[in-house]
Amino acid sequence: MSPRVTEAGDGLSRAGRLICPGRPARLRWPTRAPLAALEVAKAISEFNAGKPMNRILLAGAMGASPTSSAFRDRIMASYRYGLTEGN
Numbered sequence: 001m002s003p004r005v006t007e008a009g010d011g012l013s014r015a016g017r018l019i020c021p022g023r024p025a026r027l028r029w030p031t032r033a034p035l036a037a038l039e040v041a042k043a044i045s046e047f048n049a050g051k052p053m054n055r056i057l058l059a060g061a062m063g064a065s066p067t068s069s070a071f072r073d074r075i076m077a078s079y080r081y082g083l084t085e086g087n
Helices: 034-048 055-062 069-080
Strands: none
Touching: 034 055, 034 069, 055 069
């Protein structure tokens, strides 16, 4: 399915979400501020010398639950801002 075009003609809703009929809307940019995303990169740098780190260990280093939506949002934001890579 192709995205539905809005009145502005850009294929986005007013909230900046891609519009595809029958699918949930996806954001094109992170929902978290860059400083929240930077916390993830800092934790990896401080607790694992910048090497790849398991999500559970990363959550512990940040004092967060690995299953919380706030933690997942921060990880995704750090990836989308280009501060971290991987999953």
